Amino acid sequence: MIKKLAAACALGFVLLATLATLGRAAPQESKSSKPAPEDIPPIRMIADPYPAFNGIAVDAANGVVAMSDPNRKSLLLYDRARASQGGASRGEASLPMRQIVGPDTFLGMIAGIILDPRRQEIYTANNDIEDTVVVMPYGASGNVKPARVFSVPHQAWGLALSDVADQIAVTVEVQNTIVFYRRQVKGVEAPVRIIRGPDTGLADPHGIYWDESHNEIGVANHGNFRGVVKNTGGGCAPSFVVEDDAEAGESRPPSIRIFAAGAKDDVRPLRVIQGARTGLDWPMGIAYDPQHDAIVVANNGDSSILIFGRTSNGDVAPLGVIRGDRTGISHPMGIAVDAQNGEMWVSNWGDHSALAFASGARGNVAPKRIIRSAPAGMPTPGFGNPMALAYDSKRDELLVPN
Amino acid sequence: MTQPRIAAFARLANGDVAPNRLITGQNTLLGRTIHGLAYDPTRDEIVVPNALADAVLVFRAAAAGSEHPLRVIQGPRTELVTPHAVSLDLQNREILVASLTGRRINVFRWDANGDAAPVRVIKGPKTELGHVVGLAVDPDRNLLAVANTREILIFNRRDDGDVAPRGRIAGPKTGIIDEPWQMEFYKGRIFLAASNHFHQNLYDGVTLRPEAKVVPDDPWLNPILGFMGIWNITDNGDVAPLAMIRGSFSGLIHPVGLALNPKDGEVYVSDSVRNGVLSFLVPQFFPQENPTSNPDGRQAK
DSSP states (O other): HHHHHHHHHHHHHHHHHHHHHHHHHGGGGGSSOOOTTTTTOEEEEEOOOOOEEEEEEEEETTTEEEEEEETTEEEEEEEETTTGGGSSGGGGOOOSSSSSSSSOOOOOSEEEEEETTTTEEEEEEOOTTOOOEEETTTOOOOOOOEEEEEEOOOOOOEEETTTTTHHHHHHETTEEEEEETTTOOBBBBSSEEEEEEEGOOOOSEEEEEEETTTTEEEEEEEOEESSSOOOOOOBBBOOSSSOOOOOOOOOOOOOOEETTTTOOOOOOOSSSEESSSGSSSSEEEEEEETTTTTTEEETTTTEEEEEEEETTBSOOOOOOEETTTTOOSSSEEEEETTTTTTTEEEEESSSSSEEEETOOOBBBBOOOOOEEESSOOOOOOOOOOOOEEEETTTTTEEEOOO | OOOOEEEETTTTTOOOOOEEEEEOGGGGGSSOOOOOEEETTTEEEEEEEEEGEEEEEEEEEOOOOOOOOOOOEGGGGGTOEEEEEEEEETTTTEEEEEEETTTEEEETTTTTBOOOOSSEEEEEEETTTTEEEEEEEEETEEEEEEEEEEEEEEEEEEEEOOOOEEEEEEEEGOOOOOOOEEEEEEEEEEEEEEEEOOOOOEEETEEEEEEEOOOOOOGGGGSSSOEEEEEETTTBBBBSSSSOSSTTTTTTTEEEEEEEEETEEEEEEEEETEEEEEEEEOOSSSSSSOOOOOOGOOOOO
């Protein structure tokens, strides 16, 4: 009861604080404190006052684990090791080392996140109409301008970086494409190459990893497929050219597609993991585990982690699965491998937590450590820019999509 | 950008709450870019588009978990091109679909399934359809209202092919600046979530547009607030809303989703910046009569 009361107070404070901030920005407020007749306060509001983890990245060399938070539109950096010493195991919220948040940050509906340990930079992809990738220095905190921002096609999701190629790869959902930029990209620059076309089999790509040791790129696909040839225009912006023909869309099975790292244009993947045996169910984040020569997948749909052999191909069962009530995995979005410490990190969308497992963990195992963005048990509305609503009059329910 | 899903919340839910149930998982065939959603009380079904698979999905309304849709409208005969919003004409038993990239409105029978051809398609240069999202049908007057680019276009309900709109609500008095979003209809009135965010896409597909030189400002920080506005569907020209919800106390910044509950006198609005859903008690917005035009009913200033 006390927890609920505290939570209600916290939410009320956040809402009042944000309303007050908005009020200062609203031009009509500067004239009079008397509200305009149309300025009607809501009687209820469903919102999550806490950060919600989407992507996750870990840098063992600098002892940092970082998460993207599209709910409060922030980046959070935690001490990788101290996560075990905080109160998260007792259900308390973890204290981040830094939170980057505010109107100058360019952070919006962010999804994928990667870290560049050499240059101590954070990359995160704005997946919605911001159409940008934001680059922040590790030391950034609060409302700061990014070190760099560069434009990307609409619906960028996953990110991968290669020091060898000196390039950054970005998956683009609606275009069924991977676009590559030079690593130092800034502002408005054209991609240096793309992987796209019917032979690629890309279908609503999400997470991506770059395995420099084997010169390969792996991509997780949800299976939503538009006709590639007619696929001009952005998902949220009309094309200059009216597309007269239907695209013959398809709902394909989810897949992991492995390409040569230097691939370009309409190229066939080297290998494809796809089919009923794979257990793939909305694969989101994906990473390569060099210690076990394995591909690890955040399997959002059934709240599990799937582990495949790097050279797995076809309709194959995973080598291992982490799933069950002891794991704490709840609709995972991101996954990252810390080979130096033999760990993998998983970010949950289903609650306010990130989990560290031993990289060899299998089955229904408890995580080694937990990072929480809210006290344990706090409800999770789980919104990701809800851009439509419906009212179910029979059940007296609000239907809210992401 | 996060988890594709439909979450069902109790109407009276407030604050930091979890949904009663989720429709989510691979079997649902859902995808990102759900910019429209409709509940059909006559069949107790939910209709939702999947823009990334050129599909319209129909679920039983009580669906939960990774449940497969009852019906899937998908395939080359459907003429769907990134369908991202839907609306229902319950009286005429039709599903209306806004195809954004295709700049068209496809109309299907309400029981359409599989690779079904639409019964009508509004498309072509005369239509002026561009960034089309919200749709709302007035079955009594046989009118169709469309939230389009920077305006509301009015068509005849049975229009088909390349036809010009019969009316247009646009201009500075309307307050609609950019990308009006979800739209609902009730007794002669259009309810619109006028988001007023500025989306500047520098790419055409994955090709950088030649004129693109500078990264635009964050569209969600556009200082011109969005609002929820109401017009008569018979309005035409640069007409101010009959009534609206807007301002700092309302909590609306760039509202997008919209649903109506006339029985309880409530309007529900989702806001992209808030990443939340707000409920407003406004019984005055729901007239008992079905007026053809009510200029005197505009909100007092």
